[in-house]
Amino acid sequence: MVTTEDQSSRLAGTLDVVVSRLEQARPFAKHRHQPAVLDVVGRLLAEPGGLEVVFGEASRMDRAGLFGGSDWDAPEALLPQLVGQTLESGDRALIALEVASLLRFLAIATGDGTHRNLHADAARHFLTQVLAHNLRYFFEAANEADRDTDPDGLRRRVFGFIVARIGFGDVLGTLVEEIWRILDQRPVEVGPVKEMIMQISLAMSGQGVDPGQERLGADRLVSALFGPTSACIDDPGVDLFLDRIAALDESGLQREALGFSRAMHDTGLVSDYHAVFLRWIATKTDADFLPDTLGLGPTGKDSLRRWRGLVGDLIETAVSEHTPQSVYGLALLLDRGILHSPPIVPALQRQLRTRLTAPVAERIRLAFGDLVAPERLLLAGTLSVLGQPLGLGQGANPTCQSARAIAMWSFNDPDFVLHLIRQVSEVDSILMHFEGQPIESRDMPAGLAAGAPIDADPVSVALVPHLDRIYAEMGRRCVGRAGDPHRWVNPEFHGWWVARDCVVAVDIATGLLSDYTGFVERFCRGYHPAFNGGRPVIHPQPAGIAVTDSAARFVGWHAIAILRVETDQTGAHRVYFFNPNNDSGQDWGAGVVVSTSGNGERHGEGSLPFEQFVSRLYLFHDDPTTSDTEIDVPEEIAGRIERMALESWAADRKVPDPGSMVGSADPGT
Amino acid sequence: METYDPDKGYVALLGWSLNAIDAADRFDRRYVVVAPAWAEAYCEENEIPFIGWDFDRLNERSHELATRLKEEGVDVAIPLYEETVEWAGAINAVLMDNPRLLGQSMLFRDKSLMKRRAQLGGIRVGVFEEAHDRGDVTRFLMRVNQTLLKLDGDPNDPIHFKAFDKSGTAGHRVIRTPEDVDNIPDEEFPALLESHLDGWEFAVEAWIKDRKIQFLNISEYVTLGYSVFVPATPELEAHRARVTEEIEKLIETFDIDFGFIHPEYFLTNDGKLYFGEVAYRPPGFKALELIERAYGFNGYQGLIVAFDPKTTQEELDAFFPEPVTGAAGHAGCFGVYPRRRVVSRLEVPENTQKHPYFEFHELSEPMEQKVTKRTAFGTHWGLAFFFGEDPHELRDLLKAQEELDFYV
Missing domain, CATH: 3.30.470.20 (ATP-grasp fold, B domain)
Incomplete structure (x- = not known):
């Protein structure tokens, strides 16, 4: 029988044969030889010593065209967070491709190979991020699912192979940086972040991690979740913690309250102990520690004083160790002062009394389990949404319009959100009108999302299936009209505060740019304070973005909301906007990188310099009833923006010659 | 890429074969691909010289294509598929001013003519006959077995049925019983019938x-x-x-x-x-x-x-x-057919995987769970490739694959 060493050296010979064939093939014929290479690579990976062989050939395979015709051919545009998913796919060829790609990155990072579009530093950074996203394969015992999809422990071996060659030092730092970047946006859904912090915590206790800058940042995250105050610093468990605080005097409790609220407002994360503490403090002591426990500012304190009874009821119902984030939602809700708006208090009182109709309760149970009654989950979610409207995300669902709508209403029209929650709670349906005609969501077929989302917050789980249907139905009622349906749908769907003109950069029938210069000028005149007479954006305005990937290639149309156009600390004009995509920090290519902090953003906002933003914009609303400022928009601004658009999403959308514009309004062309 | 040698010929490849095009593109002669119009965009994109042509029926237009290739400066046409053999004959007859080439290509295309011509040339062929319907097949089956002195009830010696204008194992059926005869679809006639040769x-x-x-x-x-x-x-x-x-x-x-x-x-x-x-x-x-x-x-x-x-x-x-x-050694391949009626995934047998002669396979995961019954010789689901020093070991290894499940 053949020994295993022989096996991998024999396969190395076979690999040479199939790679030579791939090398010889012309670009158009590469795909005929790629499967054979991937087959041999896949078998090598299962052999001892196989990773070394594949690593040794990685750069050669790259040059030979192993990645030709696939996304992997542009390593500079690959996303590190997708690697783990690919390795879990169960598709042997795909796994072999991903490992070959990782080892190609490794060869570049270690100087063993080169790539025309990728430097050693960039390759190293990419691998570091991959490792950070897959930390659990180092420390946790393999779980059942891993054993199922990865019987040879390939992931563990591949990541171990990489760590052995580039070191572990950067990984923790990168992960911590990534978590802080996400937390800066203050998401409502913190499950994924908590999962990563859990891994860090395991890593730090299992592996001797050197103290240092990374360690400090990581400590803050871990302590915010598992032990933010002295009574729970050792993560003692809820029962022991309750015993400890029962024995504290007033100054001790004061310190606990401040410790909890500082950790919460620092990170946007709420420890389970914090939720337990808040419940206890709300009923068990005479002194009022609520403002300090919630970390309220003056407006919040005022709201609390005025509505103490309601807040007590909300804590009683919504806050629990299973719904800790509701504490943060409640604190921010109070600080926003929205309880002073007349409909809010009675609407919340109504929700406290509302029982959910069975299908809605079932949807929420499906998404969040049944540790807590669905009514309480929905109320906890309501507090989060009203407190952190810009923390909403669409989850992994194609429902950006619905997520954006809930965010804009929560921001702008909070009583309307409560009105919708009430309708769905009672009858599992939403009634809206379009041009005077009623639309009842339960009568409508499913929209973009096939089922209800289960990876989003409770309010989205309740509302999105209905909003999605209504949005789709409004679109259907516009079929046959010339022009973009958003023109009619957006104002009707969202509210009176959406400006009534809708300006679109492309001709709907042909997909080509249509009077792009006019589009840019109109936007400048509508939104740029230098050209609109200094008028600020009053209400969030829905807008459409042509999303591009990190190589500036068109990906698709996406719904966002413009919140502000203001100058940042350097005096440059930026557009601040809300992106319902869970993480706004995206690289749209050609230097257009959406920033989420450090440029004057508030939590949950993304921002871009004005011209960069406009270069990816394709649809916006504008108020037709304003007086003309008669300030000209300099031609070079429009020119620069147009160039950026043409070098990215609009590359294939340029109108061939100016004369052909004449017929482009005809829907038949 | 214009890297061809001007002193050598200019060839036309008849039919679409990416491997052939790849080889031609890497070689030192000028070439052009003659293939159906659906290939045009692909060729343009990849800078493959291309002339669009529909090979469905040989008709008076063959002269048009020949003239076009002649004007283009093509020296010879190379058929890549059975369907383009007579086109190549017709074209080369014009290009080389040699009408005999067309007649020659017709012989290659018609299995019955081919066999008779071989017989006339003193080449030993088995017993064969043409069949235009199922009755012809039944008669041939009976006659062959009578000649072999079979009694009623003895299992029949098989005969081979080959559709006239199909290549390889497509349309090749082994006929043993009247039921096999009934299973032949109409479109496979006319066909050539041959006695079975053990050997x-x-x-x-x-x-x-x-x-x-x-x-x-x-x-x-x-x-x-x-x-x-x-x-x-x-x-x-x-x-x-x-x-x-x-x-x-x-x-x-x-x-x-x-x-x-x-x-x-x-x-x-x-x-x-x-x-x-x-x-x-x-x-x-x-x-x-x-x-x-x-x-x-x-x-x-x-x-x-x-x-x-x-x-x-x-x-x-x-x-x-x-x-x-x-x-450098002996290279072989094995066409994999699923052996079970219901399959869920591809799993190369352990002993095959580990055998030093096994190189790689081109099999894909099953698209459907249920395996349709093979007709004629059918089409395999992909090939597994082997290479090694010892031809006997390779032969036995290939033989052994027939008893193994690649799809489970």
């Missing part, structure tokens, strides 16, 4: 220039429709001299000046060689890839030198290696 079946690939064999390969079938390898075992190669004679007879009988032929033979237990059929185009089953793996030369480029009228004998001598001794 050793093998194929030959021969590159011919100036009526001379430039390179002759013997491909040994382990089991028809499943597996083949090259070069053959010493036992079969022992007959190389006789095989060469037989090929020379074919060259004479079919008047072959140049090109490439792919005949099949039977070596019976009493040591007689029977001619099966011959094709004037590259074989299926990746035989050229196997030859390349064993001998190191690209078979498609071999086709180009054999067809090109401007090729010199020196070039041919340099291009082709010594048969058998020039091979």
Whole structure:
């Protein structure tokens, strides 16, 4: 029988044969030889010593065209967070491709190979991020699912192979940086972040991690979740913690309250102990520690004083160790002062009394389990949404319009959100009108999302299936009209505060740019304070973005909301906007990188310099009833923006010659 | 890429084969692909020289294509598929001003004419007949078995049914019972019927220039429709001299000046060689890839030198290696068919995976769980490739694959 060493050296010979064939093939014929290479690579990976062989050939395979015709051919545009998913796919060829790609990155990072579009530093950074996203394969015992999809422990071996060659030092730092970047946006859904912090915590206790800058940042995250105050610093468990605080005097409790609220407002994360503490403090002591426990500012304190009874009821119902984030939602809700708006208090009182109709309760149970009654989950979610409207995300669902709508209403029209929650709670349906005609969501077929989302917050789980249907139905009622349906749908769907003109950069029938210069000028005149007479954006305005990937290639149309156009600390004009995509920090290519902090953003906002933003914009609303400022928009601004658009999403959308514009309004062309 | 040698010929490839195009593009001669219009955008995108043509029916327009290629400066047309063999004949007749080439190509296209011509040339063929309907098949089956002195109730000796104009194992059926006859679909008529020969079946690939064999390969079938390898075992190669004679007879009988032929033979237990059929185009089953793996030369480029009228004998001598001794080893492949009625995934058998001769496979995960019943020889689900020193071990290994499940 053949020994295993022989096996991998024999396969190395076979690999040479199939790679030579791939090398010889012309670009158009590469795909005929790629499967054979991937087959041999896949078998090598299962052999001892196989990773070394594949690593040794990685750069050669790259040059030979192993990645030709696939996304992997542009390593500079690959996303590190997708690697783990690919390795879990169960598709042997795909796994072999991903490992070959990782080892190609490794060869570049270690100087063993080169790539025309990728430097050693960039390759190293990419691998570091991959490792950070897959930390659990180092420390946790393999779980059942891993054993199922990865019987040879390939992931563990591949990541171990990489760590052995580039070191572990950067990984923790990168992960911590990534978590802080996400937390800066203050998401409502913190499950994924908590999962990563859990891994860090395991890593730090299992592996001797050197103290240092990374360690400090990581400590803050871990302590915010598992032990933010002295009574729970050792993560003692809820029962022991309750015993400890029962024995504290007033100054001790004061310190606990401040410790909890500082950790919460620092990170946007709420420890389970914090939720337990808040419940206890709300009923068990005479002194009022609520403002300090919630970390309220003056407006919040005022709201609390005025509505103490309601807040007590909300804590009683919504806050629990299973719904800790509701504490943060409640604190921010109070600080926003929205309880002073007349409909809010009675609407919340109504929700406290509302029982959910069975299908809605079932949807929420499906998404969040049944540790807590669905009514309480929905109320906890309501507090989060009203407190952190810009923390909403669409989850992994194609429902950006619905997520954006809930965010804009929560921001702008909070009583309307409560009105919708009430309708769905009672009858599992939403009634809206379009041009005077009623639309009842339960009568409508499913929209973009096939089922209800289960990876989003409770309010989205309740509302999105209905909003999605209504949005789709409004679109259907516009079929046959010339022009973009958003023109009619957006104002009707969202509210009176959406400006009534809708300006679109492309001709709907042909997909080509249509009077792009006019589009840019109109936007400048509508939104740029230098050209609109200094008028600020009053209400969030829905807008459409042509999303591009990190190589500036068109990906698709996406719904966002413009919140502000203001100058940042350097005096440059930026557009601040809300992106319902869970993480706004995206690289749209050609230097257009959406920033989420450090440029004057508030939590949950993304921002871009004005011209960069406009270069990816394709649809916006504008108020037709304003007086003309008669300030000209300099031609070079429009020119620069147009160039950026043409070098990215609009590359294939340029109108061939100016004369052909004449017929482009005809829907038949 | 314009890297061709202007002193050498300009060839037209008839039919769409990416492997052939890839080989031509890497070679030193100017070429153009003649293929249906659906390939046009792809060719434009990849800068592959292209002329759009629909090969569905040979008609008066063949002259139009020939004229067009002549104006283009093409020296010779090379057929890549059975369907383009007579087109190549018609075109080359015009390009080379040699009307005989068209008639010759018709012989290659009609299995019955082919067999009669071979017989006339003194080549030994089995018992055969044409069938136009199922009645013809039944009669032939009965007659063959009566000749063999079978009694009622004895299992019949099989006969072979080959649709006239299909290539390889497509349309090739083994008929044993009247029920098999009933299962033949109408569209497979007319067809050639042949008696079954017990013996050793093998194929030959021969590159011919100036009526001379430039390179002759013997491909040994382990089991028809499943597996083949090259070069053959010493036992079969022992007959190389006789095989060469037989090929020379074919060259004479079919008047072959140049090109490439792919005949099949039977070596019976009493040591007689029977001619099966011959094709004037590259074989299926990746035989050229196997030859390349064993001998190191690209078979498609071999086709180009054999067809090109401007090729010199020196070039041919340099291009082709010594048969058998020039091979680095023996290369074989196995066509995988699912053996179970219901399959859920691809799982290369452990012993195959670990065998030092196993190189790689081109099998994909099953699209459907339920396996449809094979008709005729059917189409395999992909190939597994092997390479090694010892032809006997390779042969036994290929044989052993037939009893293994690749799909479970």
